Amino acid sequence: MSNPLIDDRYRVQVGEFEGPLDLLLHLVRTHEVEIRDLPLADITGEYLELIRFLEEIDLEPASEFLEVAATLVRIKAQALLPSPSVAGGEDLAAEEEALLEQLVEHQVTRMAARELRTREAKVAAVWFRGEPDPGGIAAERTEVVEADLFSLVAAFRELLTDLEAPSLFSVTADQYPVSERVEVLRTRLRDGEPLPFGELFAAGDPRGKLIATFLALLELIRSGEVRAFQESSFGNIVIFPAEMVEQPQ
Numbered sequence: 001m002s003n004p005l006i007d008d009r010y011r012v013q014v015g016e017f018e019g020p021l022d023l024l025l026h027l028v029r030t031h032e033v034e035i036r037d038l039p040l041a042d043i044t045g046e047y048l049e050l051i052r053f054l055e056e057i058d059l060e061p062a063s064e065f066l067e068v069a070a071t072l073v074r075i076k077a078q079a080l081l082p083s084p085s086v087a088g089g090e091d092l093a094a095e096e097e098a099l100l101e102q103l104v105e106h107q108v109t110r111m112a113a114r115e116l117r118t119r120e121a122k123v124a125a126v127w128f129r130g131e132p133d134p135g136g137i138a139a140e141r142t143e144v145v146e147a148d149l150f151s152l153v154a155a156f157r158e159l160l161t162d163l164e165a166p167s168l169f170s171v172t173a174d175q176y177p178v179s180e181r182v183e184v185l186r187t188r189l190r191d192g193e194p195l196p197f198g199e200l201f202a203a204g205d206p207r208g209k210l211i212a213t214f215l216a217l218l219e220l221i222r223s224g225e226v227r228a229f230q231e232s233s234f235g236n237i238v239i240f241p242a243e244m245v246e247q248p249q
Contacts, residue, residue, distance in 0.1 A: 014059050016222055017149040020068040021106040023050060026150035028103075030234075035103050040096055044076040050150070053157055057211045059218075071095060147228040147237050149218075155197055155237050156214050163203050163210070176209045181216035189226060189241045197228070197237035 027043045027050075028035050051069055054061050078092045147155075188195060200217060201210050217239065220226045230237040 014054060014061050014065065014149070017218070019062070020065045021103055022110075022148060023047065023065070023150055024068070024103055025107055025110065026148065026154070030154075035107065036100060039079070040072055040099065041076040041079040044072040047072055050153070054153065057153075057156070058215060059153075068099070071099060144229050144231060147230040151230060151234070152197075152214075152218070152228060152237065159198060159201055160207070160210065163201065163205075176206070176212035178212050178215045178219065181209075181212045182219055185213070185216050185220055186225070189239070192241055192244055194238045194240045194244065197239060200239065 024040075024043070024047070025035075027046050028038055030046075031038050031043070048069060051061055051065060075092055075096050185200065188200075201213055205213075217226070217228075221228060225242055227240045227242055228237055229240060
């Protein structure tokens with residue numbers, strides 16, 4: 001269901017960025033283990049929780065996400081049964097193995113794509129080391145990677161908790177057009193300076209406005225106007241105007 005506090009002019013879809021395998025990879029990375037060392041049943045709850053959060057912030061997951069969710073729930077249920085049936089257990093074991101194989105292959109593909117984009121992060125890396133920068137980002141030399149959708153979602157989820165934003169269902173007549181938030185972000189990035197992710201959101205803003213700002217950011221990323229980089233896989237995220245990022249030769 002669409003959020004009544006957010007307009008429909010920009011309808012950012014999760015599938016425009018990444019799919020369910022990307023979400024699974026994100027969860028595997030948070031556990032800091034190899035794919036085959038983490039039973040999929042162990043991340044079922046986290047997967048479902050993130051799906052619910054995507055719906056809450058008006059990012060409707062595509063049907064493929066729900067299909068993977070159903071598979072994870074079946075695997076989890078089988079793992080919890082005191083005496084699982086042999087036939088059912090074998091079928092689900094094969095299903096889990098097939099999903100793990102897809103996940104491994106997808107990881108290889110993602111790593112290859114990431115390698116091709118390494119040089120593009122050179123300019124971004126300047127803002128993560130050396131002299132103090134406008135955003136006050138840590139000055140240590142570190143790996144810089146492009147932030148994926150679910151890293152952005154995780155950062156936004158944590159930010160909502162930190163800001164203790166008012167409930168999405170607080171009584172208000174105001175609406176927060178994503179189109180207006182897009183223009184606000186364009187204006188803020190117009191001078192060519194990068195912005196730390198957290199500075200895009202103001203403490204005390206209504207939850208609906210914070211969500212609209214996040215959706216506006218995703219729209220600008222989708223359109224190629226801005227890029228998001230972060231320190232390693234779980235570090236600080238900084239938003240760059242696209243023209244500031246070095247293109248590979």
